[in-house]
Structure formats: structure tokens, C-alpha cells
Amino acid sequence: MVATDIATRVWNHTFKLDPIVRSLLDTDFYKLLMQQMVFGLYSDVDATFKLINRTKSVKLAVEIDEAELRAQLDYARTLKFTKREMIWLAGNTFYGNSQIFRPDYLEWLAGFQLPPYELRTVDGQFELTFEGRWKHTMMWEIPALAIVNELRSRAALRDFERFELDIAYARAKTKMWEKVERLKALSDLKISDFGTRRRHSFLWQRWCVEALKEGLGNRLIGSSNVLLAMETDLEAIGTNAHELPMVLAALAQSETELRAAPYKVLEDWQSYYGGNLLIVLPDTFGTGSFLKDAPHWLARWTGFRPDSAPPIAGGEEIIAWWARRGVDPKERLLVFSDGLDSDTIEEVYRHFHGRVRMSFGWGTNLTNDFRGVAPEPVDGLEAISLVCKVVSANGHPAVKLSDNAAKATGDPREVERYLKIFGEPEYGERKVAV
Amino acid sequence: MVATDIATRVWNHTFKLDPIVRSLLDTDFYKLLMQQMVFGLYSDVDATFKLINRTKSVKLAVEIDEAELRAQLDYARTLKFTKREMIWLAGNTFYGNSQIFRPDYLEWLAGFQLPPYELRTVDGQFELTFEGRWKHTMMWEIPALAIVNELRSRAALRDFERFELDIAYARAKTKMWEKVERLKALSDLKISDFGTRRRHSFLWQRWCVEALKEGLGNRLIGSSNVLLAMETDLEAIGTNAHELPMVLAALAQSETELRAAPYKVLEDWQSYYGGNLLIVLPDTFGTGSFLKDAPHWLARWTGFRPDSAPPIAGGEEIIAWWARRGVDPKERLLVFSDGLDSDTIEEVYRHFHGRVRMSFGWGTNLTNDFRGVAPEPVDGLEAISLVCKVVSANGHPAVKLSDNAAKATGDPREVERYLKIFGEPEYGERKVAV
Numbered sequence: 001m002v003a004t005d006i007a008t009r010v011w012n013h014t015f016k017l018d019p020i021v022r023s024l025l026d027t028d029f030y031k032l033l034m035q036q037m038v039f040g041l042y043s044d045v046d047a048t049f050k051l052i053n054r055t056k057s058v059k060l061a062v063e064i065d066e067a068e069l070r071a072q073l074d075y076a077r078t079l080k081f082t083k084r085e086m087i088w089l090a091g092n093t094f095y096g097n098s099q100i101f102r103p104d105y106l107e108w109l110a111g112f113q114l115p116p117y118e119l120r121t122v123d124g125q126f127e128l129t130f131e132g133r134w135k136h137t138m139m140w141e142i143p144a145l146a147i148v149n150e151l152r153s154r155a156a157l158r159d160f161e162r163f164e165l166d167i168a169y170a171r172a173k174t175k176m177w178e179k180v181e182r183l184k185a186l187s188d189l190k191i192s193d194f195g196t197r198r199r200h201s202f203l204w205q206r207w208c209v210e211a212l213k214e215g216l217g218n219r220l221i222g223s224s225n226v227l228l229a230m231e232t233d234l235e236a237i238g239t240n241a242h243e244l245p246m247v248l249a250a251l252a253q254s255e256t257e258l259r260a261a262p263y264k265v266l267e268d269w270q271s272y273y274g275g276n277l278l279i280v281l282p283d284t285f286g287t288g289s290f291l292k293d294a295p296h297w298l299a300r301w302t303g304f305r306p307d308s309a310p311p312i313a314g315g316e317e318i319i320a321w322w323a324r325r326g327v328d329p330k331e332r333l334l335v336f337s338d339g340l341d342s343d344t345i346e347e348v349y350r351h352f353h354g355r356v357r358m359s360f361g362w363g364t365n366l367t368n369d370f371r372g373v374a375p376e377p378v379d380g381l382e383a384i385s386l387v388c389k390v391v392s393a394n395g396h397p398a399v400k401l402s403d404n405a406a407k408a409t410g411d412p413r414e415v416e417r418y419l420k421i422f423g424e425p426e427y428g429e430r431k432v433a434v
Numbered sequence: 435m436v437a438t439d440i441a442t443r444v445w446n447h448t449f450k451l452d453p454i455v456r457s458l459l460d461t462d463f464y465k466l467l468m469q470q471m472v473f474g475l476y477s478d479v480d481a482t483f484k485l486i487n488r489t490k491s492v493k494l495a496v497e498i499d500e501a502e503l504r505a506q507l508d509y510a511r512t513l514k515f516t517k518r519e520m521i522w523l524a525g526n527t528f529y530g531n532s533q534i535f536r537p538d539y540l541e542w543l544a545g546f547q548l549p550p551y552e553l554r555t556v557d558g559q560f561e562l563t564f565e566g567r568w569k570h571t572m573m574w575e576i577p578a579l580a581i582v583n584e585l586r587s588r589a590a591l592r593d594f595e596r597f598e599l600d601i602a603y604a605r606a607k608t609k610m611w612e613k614v615e616r617l618k619a620l621s622d623l624k625i626s627d628f629g630t631r632r633r634h635s636f637l638w639q640r641w642c643v644e645a646l647k648e649g650l651g652n653r654l655i656g657s658s659n660v661l662l663a664m665e666t667d668l669e670a671i672g673t674n675a676h677e678l679p680m681v682l683a684a685l686a687q688s689e690t691e692l693r694a695a696p697y698k699v700l701e702d703w704q705s706y707y708g709g710n711l712l713i714v715l716p717d718t719f720g721t722g723s724f725l726k727d728a729p730h731w732l733a734r735w736t737g738f739r740p741d742s743a744p745p746i747a748g749g750e751e752i753i754a755w756w757a758r759r760g761v762d763p764k765e766r767l768l769v770f771s772d773g774l775d776s777d778t779i780e781e782v783y784r785h786f787h788g789r790v791r792m793s794f795g796w797g798t799n800l801t802n803d804f805r806g807v808a809p810e811p812v813d814g815l816e817a818i819s820l821v822c823k824v825v826s827a828n829g830h831p832a833v834k835l836s837d838n839a840a841k842a843t844g845d846p847r848e849v850e851r852y853l854k855i856f857g858e859p860e861y862g863e864r865k866v867a868v
Contacts, residue, residue: 008439163648167611173604214597 020150020202021076024112025085025227027142028196030238032089032226036105037244037272038135047134047247047398050391051126051144052409054432055384059124063380064151066121069128072147077114086110088230095235095276114140134247134393141243141388145197148386149368153200156380164375171373172200176208176366179342180215186349190359191216192237193223194337195367198383198434205367209234212366221359237361239279239305240269242400243390246284249418250393258421263295279335280304283403285422287314291321299325303333303357309403309427311336311348319356329356337361339433341369364434383434405429454584454636455510458546459519459661461576462630464672466523466660470539471678471706472569481568481681481832484825485560485578486843488866489818493558497814498585500555506581511548520544522664529669529710548574568681568827575677575822579631582820583802587634590814598809605807606634610642610800613776614649620783624793625650626671627657628771629801632817632868639801643668646800655793671795673713673739674703676834677824680718683852684827692855697729713769714738717837719856721748725755733759737767737791743837743861745770745782753790763790771795773867775803798868817868839863 038045053060081089086106094100101109115136120127128144130137157165183189193212199205209228212220222235229236244265252258262284270278278301282290287309299322306314315336319329333356336348340362352358370381389409390398399410399418406429408415472479487494515523520540528534535543549570554561562578564571591599617623627646633639643662646654656669663670678699686692696718704712712735716724721743733756740748749770753763767790770782774796786792804815823843824832833844833852840863842849 005439005442161648163644167607167645170604170607170611173601174608177601177604210597211601214595 017071017075019075020072020147021079021143022202023085023227024079024081024114024139025230026146026196026202027139027226028194028224028238029094029226029229029236030224030241031139031142032101033238033273033277034240034244035109035135035138036101037268038138039105039108040102040272041268042134042247045134045247045251046132046394047137047243047390048392049130049137049140049144049388051128051148052387052389053125053384054387054406058379058384060148060152060386061121061126062124063155064126064148065155066119066126068151069126069148070119072151073117073119073144076143076147077116080113081110085230092230092236097275097277100273112136112139114143117144128388134390138243138390142197144388145386146199146202149198149383150201152380152384153368153370156378160374167375168370168373172204172370173207173211175369175373176211177215179366180211182342183219183345184215186219186346188353189216189219189345189349190221190357191219191345192221192235192359192361193225193228193366194237194361194363196225197388198364198386199367200370200381200383206232208367224361239273239277240265240281242281242284242307242402244269245281246390246398246400247393249285250390250396250398255421258418259293262290263293263298266298266301276302276333278302279333281307282318283308283314285399285401285418286425287317287403288426289422291317294321296325299327303335305335305337305361307338307402308407309338310430311338311340311344312351313427314403315348315352315356331357333357333359335359335361337363339364341365368434385432385434401425403427404432406432451505451509453509454506454581455513455577456636457519457661458513458515458548458573459664460580460630460636461573461660462628462658462672463528463660463663463670464658464675465573465576466535466543467672467707467711468674468678469543469569469572470535471702472572473539473542474536474706475702476568476681479568479681479685480566480828481571481677481824482826483564483571483574483578483822485562485582486821486823487559487818488821488840492813492818494582494586494820495555495560496558497589498560498582499589500553500560502585503560503582504553506585507551507553507578510577510581511550514547515544519664526664526670531709531711534707546570546573548577551578562822568824572677572824576631578822579820580633580636583632583817584635586814586818587802587804590812594808601809602804602807606638606804607641607645609803609807610645611649613800614645616776617653617779618649620653620780622787623650623653623779623783624655624791625653625779626655626669626793626795627659627662627800628671628795628797630659631822632798632820633801634804634815634817640666642801658795673707673711674699674715676715676718676741676836678703679715680824680832680834681827683719684824684830684832689855692852693727696724697727697732700732700735710736710767712736713767715741716752717742717748719833719835719852720859721751721837722860723856725751728755730759733761737769739769739771739795741772741836742841743772744864745772745774745778746785747861748837749782749786749790765791767791767793769793769795771797773798775799802868819866819868835859837861838866840866 089101090106115132118129130140193209209223222237223229224238226236245262248261248265249258252261280301304318315334322329345360364383368383392398397411397414399414401408401418403425405425523535524540549566552563564574627643629639643657656671657663658672660670679696682695682699683692686695714735738752749768756763779794798817802817826832831845831848833848835842835852837859839859
């Protein structure tokens with residue numbers, strides 16, 4: 001007997017929209033940590049965020065229907081944190097600390113919704129801009145990226161037959177599992193999912209996190225995605241991002257204030273968080289200049305996240321800095337998170353193993369590696385370098401230099417001015433794949 | 435909103451048995467063709483069939499619970515052809531011929547059920563025997579094999595976690611699809627599914643047939659499985675099998691009759707079927723002796739199925755036989771069906787392409803190739819050489835010699851007698867993998 005489940009079938013075929021982002025927790029954990037600090041210390045600052053497609057050859061507005069994008073963004077704007085989500089945020093322990101979120105912030109967060117967006121199509125690209133208070137606009141980064149990336153996947157898969165989809169996902173699973181099997185050999189590995197922003201889709205990210213959990217057990221230390229962390233009982237992972245020094249630098253009234261901005265923001269951070277949340281992201285204006293002028297108290301922080309430098313060179317640079325300050329790197333942590341895949345993770349792990357604590361935040365190549373899974377190569381399944389960056393604060397242009405000139409963002413004249421102050425990137429320009 | 439489908443869930447968890455064989459059409463087509471002839475010409479002959487596990491190292495009764503096997507066999511015995519199955523058999527066109535099944539046979543078939551079985555466990559193996567009228571017992575071959583093989587898969591997969599199953603099937607699909615992609619290059623390929631008896635499971639066979647249909651289009655000419663042919667609108671493929679000459683040889687009253695038996699059965703066949711159903715299976719007592727004494731009228735038949743000979747040598751032998759009789763092999767068909775995989779199919783195809791019409795009946799390596807898909811090698815997922823053979827007719831022992839001494843079956847003294855009459859196998863003994 002085949003059970004005829006008419007109700008489910010009718011429910012399914014009356015879908016008007018299959019929402020990509022269905023919860024405000026479907027974002028990266030660092031966003032909430034940063035938002036709490038911005039809410040507390042920079043509540044009146046305006047910040048404009050903008051979608052930036054660094055893979056210029058991909059015309060997003062040709063691949064994705066603008067009306068569909070609007071429908072998804074509009075849907076995300078209807079979301080509020082649910083009661084059980086708020087209870088979980090208030091009651092859960094993060095990095096071993098309870099009550100990391102303060103009551104005034106949580107009270108405000110309960111009423112939070114994503115602010116309006118501006119969307120235009122120019123030359124086959126979307127101009128997607130979020131203007132308003134920093135504490136509001138900052139929350140668009142992850143849902144905007146996840147929505148655009150998943151709409152792109154959906155468009156690429158639209159012409160697939162049922163069977164081609166079956167094969168494509170079987171191949172993607174097989175490929176992903178080969179990576180997991182390779183990582184299994186690294187017995188002291190600590191790895192977490194950082195793949196929300198570039199994910200192929202929400203369901204695929206969830207599958208990848210389940211695969212890591214299954215294959216690596218407690219070597220999977222968590223996920224940056226708060227919703228997945230909640231649903232799969234993992235640690236929510238993340239600390240802070242480039243937007244903090246970028247906004248503070250943009251607000252600087254003098255060259256002295258500008259030079260001090262990257263450290264000022266870490267003082268702010270320290271006033272909110274402790275322990276494993278004390279991770280320095282040193283590369284916003286170049287790691288070299290950051291370390292040169294870094295105050296001594298930073299050597300007491302738990303670790304560094306060398307993001308845009310080549311991982312081995314960047315890690316060595318930080319270890320050398322600790323050594324000069326008499327700090328044993330074995331008691332410190334390096335978090336690697338830029339453009340990782342199983343081979344680079346293995347290489348970096350073997351290089352530093354035994355010398356320093358390490359963890360890996362695995363992003364795009366975890367949650368969006370669909371190369372070679374389609375019957376014919378499909379461009380729309382290749383992950384692209386899409387970011388959502390702060391571009392100005394209180395009307396002043398914001399700049400990021402990073403350790404890779406190809407990742408610099410901001411008005412060219414402002415970039416010039418910053419380069420004069422902070423110096424040229426020490427690692428030169430390297431291709432940004434994802 | 436998640437729809438809570440309580441009814442389906444409750445229905446699922448009240449399953450007492452998940453039947454492996456759910457329809458009497460879930461058998462090979464040649465069984466029905468042969469049964470019609472046996473019903474018409476040998477209605478009073480008794481024939482005993484027996485399960486023979488040629489992979490002695492695998493202890494079936496250790497891997498499979500005897501009670502489960504009984505439950506499945508008992509379930510199969512409850513089946514009757516349904517009304518729509520009977521209508522399809524009567525109304526469908528097979529190999530371009532309508533009304534291939536005669537009204538008297540169909541009328542009898544409508545009341546048919548599988549006869550009793552005898553099951554004992556001896557030294558870790560099942561002794562599974564079917565005694566009675568040939569027209570009844572012959573129908574156990576395919577369901578018995580499918581049931582034992584699938585119970586073995588189920589036992590092997592019982593300890594798999596949910597996630598390990600997901601990976602195993604993703605890998606099996608990926609692997610299967612690589613074979614299909616390879617076969618796609620063979621533009622004149624004609625291939626059909628012969629994988630029912632050794633399948634991993636019914637659902638997996640269905641998936642494999644869908645994969646072939648998807649990847650090869652009309653180069654997939656059909657399936658030997660009648661149920662799948664009906665459900666997926668494919669041709670049902672198959673003609674006759676070793677049991678016909680084996681039974682007639684066992685019934686022979688003299689050496690002359692014994693020598694004539696392999697040809698007598700083809701005369702019988704010709705009185706029932708024509709066209710593409712006129713396929714000679716020459717190897718029951720060795721292809722060499724068969725061809726030496728073969729009557730001239732056999733050269734008019736559509737083709738040969740060289741089964742147990744090495745495919746290229748066996749095919750050449752038949753082509754040479756046609757040539758000696760002035761027949762153009764381009765107007766004849768060779769059906770290859772023994773131990774094929776994508777590499778052997780490709781090799782044989784390239785060898786004979788342009789010289790003779792060919793088709794391939796792909797069995798075990800199509801529907802049961804799970805090598806390397808489990809996290810650790812699992813013996814129970816390796817296909818074994820399991821057959822269900824006629825062992826006696828009207829009390830006289832039945833013998834098969836074949837072109838591979840390793841495939842010989844029957845009482846050793848009888849095998850000796852047959853070897854003296856028909857000669858030693860010309861290709862020697864080769865390992866039987868599956």
C-alpha cells in the first residue's frame with residue numbers, strides 16, 4: 001500500500017517562496033558579539049555596507065532574477081528572533097562563559113529586524129547597499145551573502161533534470177567525504193565551520209557540518225553559524241571582524257587617531273569579552289605595521305587570526321612576535337581561516353604542529369565545493385569571491401588594506417592615504433579564488 | 435511550519451516485514467517465456483532446484499538469520515499476479531510481437547503461486563531446495579536469489595550509522611555514474627539490465643536502471659526484470675537459460691538422446707517463439723561440442739549468447755561458425771552476459787564493433803558493485819557467486835558443464851559421464867568472481 005499524503009503534497013505545491021534565510025540566527029556568531037559592542041559603544045554611528053563582487057567576470061544580475069532577490073531580502077526583513085532563540089542566546093554558554101550577552105542588549109535584540117536595503121542593477125551587477133545605524137546595517141552582511149550565493153546555486157541548478165541533481169549531490173557528498181577522511185589523519189585537529197556566507201545552500205551547509213561531526217567527532221569544535229550551532233548542539237564560533245577597525249579608522253579625526261584605531265578597537269573588545277574571545281585579527285591595514293606598533297598587553301590575548309597573509313608565513317610572523325615578547329606560542333592560539341581546503345589545512349597543521357595551538361575555520365571549500373560534480377562544467381556552481389563590506393562610517397569612506405593587495409577595498413585615494421600611513425602590504429598581491 | 439505527518443510515521447513504524455519481493459513480476463523475463471513452454475510441453479515433468487553458493491568462504495547462514503529468510507520466502511509465496519500485471523502481460527508487445535503469451539498459459543498463470551520450499555542450515559550454509567513440477571519450481575530461481583542477496587546486504591548494513599549509509603550510497607551512485615559516463619562513449623552500444631538475481635536490493639536495482647536510462651537513452655534497450663520493465667516503460671529482455679537443456683538432458687533415455695537434447699530444446703523453443711527470441715545459449719555442455727554437431731537451421735536464428743566462455747574468444751568462435759555456414763555475422767547478434775563490467779563491455783564492444791551486432795546483458799557489476807563504498811571494507815557488501823540451479827528432473831540428476839570448469843554443477847559421476855560424451859571444456863577453468 002502506498003500512503004497518499006495529499007496534505008503534504010498540496011502544502012508543497014502552494015509554496016510561494018522557498019526562503020533561504022529563515023531565522024535571524026542564521027548568521028555568523030561574530031556578528032552578534034560585534035553588534036553587542038556596537039550597540040553599547042557606537043550606538044549612534046552610521047555605517048553603510050555594500051555588496052562587492054570581486055569575481056568581476058560573473059555577472060550576478062544576469063544569473064539571478066532581481067525580483068527573486070528582492071523577494072528573499074524582503075522575506076529576511078520580516079524575521080525577528082523567536083522566543084526560543086532569545087532564550088537560547090541568554091541561557092547558553094559560549095566559549096565556557098555564561099551570560100555573555102547583557103540584558104539591555106538582549107532586550108533590544110528581541111525587537112530587532114533587518115533594516116531597509118537599496119538595490120539597483122548596473123552593468124549586469126547588483127548594487128546592493130545597506131544604509132543606517134551601524135548596529136542595524138551590520139546584520140545584513142551574512143544573510144545578504146547567503147541569499148545571493150544560494151540564489152546563484154538555484155539558478156545554476158534550475159535546468160538540471162531530477163537525475164542530474166541526484167548524481168551532482170552524490171558526487172558532492174563523495175568529494176566532501178574524501179576531504180573528511182583525509183582530515184581524520186590529523187589527530188589534534190581543531191576545526192570549525194566558517195562556511196555560512198559562501199555556502200551553496202543552507203541545507204548543504206547543514207549536511208557538511210553533519211559530515212564533519214560524523215567524521216571528526218570532537219575535533220569539530222563548532223560552527224560560526226549560530227542557528228546550526230543551536231540545532232546541532234555545537235559551539236558557536238567566532239570573535240570579531242575587519243569592520244571594527246575599518247569603522248573606527250574611518251571615524252578617526254587625525255593621523256594619530258587613525259594609527260591608534262586598530263588597537264583602540266581591541267581595548268573596546270576587551271571591555272566586553274575575555275578568554276577565548278580575545279583573538280586579534282591583525283591584517284586590516286597590514287599585519288606588519290600592526291605588529292610593529294602593537295601594545296604589549298596584546299601578547300596576553302589568547303591568539304591571533306592571520307587572515308589574508310599566506311598562512312604559514314603569517315603564522316610564523318606572529319610566532320616571532322610572541323617570541324620577542326617572551327611568550328610561549330604553545331600557550332597561544334592561531335586561527336586560520338582564509339581560503340582553506342583539506343590540503344592547505346593539512347599542510348599548515350603539519351607545519352605548526354607541536355609549536356603552537358591551532359584551529360581552522362573552514363569556509364568556502366567546505367560548504368561550496370561543487371567543482372566537477374555537474375554533468376558538464378557549470379559556471380554558476382563555482383564559488384565566487386563575494387563580500388559585503390562596510391564602505392563608510394558617518395559619511396567618511398572606510399578602507400581595508402589587508403595582507404593581500406587584491407583584497408583591498410575602499411576609495412582609491414583613501415587607500416593611497418592609508419598605504420602611506422600603514423605601509424605597503426608585505427606579501428604582495430595574490431589571486432583571490434574565493 | 436513543519437507538517438507533522440503522523441499517519442505516515444505510524445504506518446512506517448508498524449511494519450512487521452519489509453518485503454524484498456513484492457510482485458511475481460519481479461523476476462527475469464526468460465522465466466515467463468520458459469515457463470510457458472514448460473507448461474505447454476513438459477507439464478508433468480518434475481524438476482528440483484537448489485540454491486548453490488559457489489563462494490564457499492561466505493557462510494550465508496551465519497550472515498543471515500534463518501527466520502528472516504523464512505519470513506521473506508513465506509511472503510513471496512503469498513503473492514499472485516495482480517489484475518493489472520496480467521493485463522500488461524497479455525496486452526504488451528514483447529520484442530515487437532504482440533500476444534506472445536497464449537490464453538491457456540495466462541489463464542493458468544493467473545492462479546499461480548510459488549510452491550513450498552525446504553530450508554535447512556548445514557555447516558553455516560543454507561540448504562534451500564524447491565521440489566515439485568518443473569513449471570512451479572522453476573519460478574523460485576530469481577526471487578530466491580534476490581531474497582538471499584538482499585538479506586545479506588541488509589545484514590551487512592545493519593550496523594551502519596545513518597550518516598555512513600548516506601555516504602555509502604553517495605559513493606555507490608558516484609561510482610555507478612562513472613561507469614555510465616564511460617559507456618556513453620560507445621555510440622552504438624545496446625545494453626540491458628540483467629542484474630535482478632544478484633542485486634544489492636530492489637530499490638538499488640531500480641536506481642541503477644534509471645541511471646542507465648538517463649545516461650544512455652535508447653542505448654539502454656531494456657531490463658530482464660519484468661516488473662521494472664513494466665514500471666519504467668522499458669522492453670523486457672531475455673530468452674532462455676541453461677535449465678532447458680539441463681532438464682532435457684537429464685530426461686534422456688540414451689546417449690543418442692542425450693547428445694540430441696541441446697538441439698531438441700531449441701526445436702521446442704522455435705515452436706513457441708520467433709525473431710529476436712531466437713537466441714542460442716550454446717555453452718550448457720560446452721560451446722565447442724555444441725557447434726560441432728549443431729544443425730544447419732540454427733544458423734538462421736537471430737543470434738547466440740556466449741555465456742561462460744571468455745567473451746572475445748567465445749564470440750570469435752561463433753562468428754567463425756557462422757562464416758563456415760555462409761552467414762554474414764553483421765546480420766546476426768551476439769549477446770554478452772557473463773561477469774561484465776564497464777571495462778569488459780568497452781573491450782568487447784571495441785573488439786567486435788562493425789563485425790557483428792552486439793548487445794550486453796549487464797548483471798552483478800551493474801546492480802551490486804559496493805566495493806569500496808563503506809567506511810571500512812565490509813565482506814557482506816561484496817557480491818558472491820550464488821546461483822539457483824536445477825539439480826534433477828524426474829529423479830535423474832541434472833548436469834551443467836559450461837565453458838568454464840569452475841561453473842560445472844551436478845553429481846561428480848554424472849559430470850564425468852557428460853564430459854566423456856561432450857568433451858572437456860575448451861577454455862579451461864577460470865575464477866568465477868560473481
